[in-house]
Amino acid sequence: MDIVIREAQPTEYDEIGEITAQAYLQDDLLTFGESDWYLGELKNVAKRATAAEVLAATDGDRLLGTVTFVPAPGPMADLAGPGEAEIRMLAVAHAARGRGVGEALVGACLDRARATPGCTAIVLSTQPAMRAAHRIYERLGFVRAPHRDWQPIPGSDFTLLTYELTL
Secondary structure: OOOEEEEOOHHHHHHHHHHHHHHHHHOOOOOOHHHOOHHHHHHOHHHHHOOOEEEEEEEOOEEEEEEEEEOOOOOOOOOOOOOEEEEEEEEEOHHHOOOOHHHHHHHHHHHHHHHOOOOOEEEEEEOOOOHHHHHHHHHOOOEEOHHHOEOOOOOOOOOEEEEEEEO
């Protein structure tokens, strides 16, 4: 398989949104399943493409996965502070898992962060259940930053774990 990482094209946004949504649904990562409010955010690729870079992993004309690279603090950043980039919404189609797609997508974000003037670190949030993703992050040099863990839904027990990498 030849994995190519490139900027997503607007004609692919619907399919990328569906890959992302299905990855979260099939891995049981949405508390309220099909009725979870976050499902709409996962599907709305056009919205995030206005404030960040949506990347697509492809093999020929087949979409394998996606990630959103946020080069600096802004409307798509949950955690990034000055000098930090952020990775959001990493998703790999179930049929493409175990082939290095996720690692290639994260690697492309690292390359972009290193090429971003003034960027000295990259951060991301992840759910405790996303263990396969944690292994990718750790293999690429990310470290846990528990002091930055946070709750996206105030008053809930739902906590996102934070990883960071100094460039």
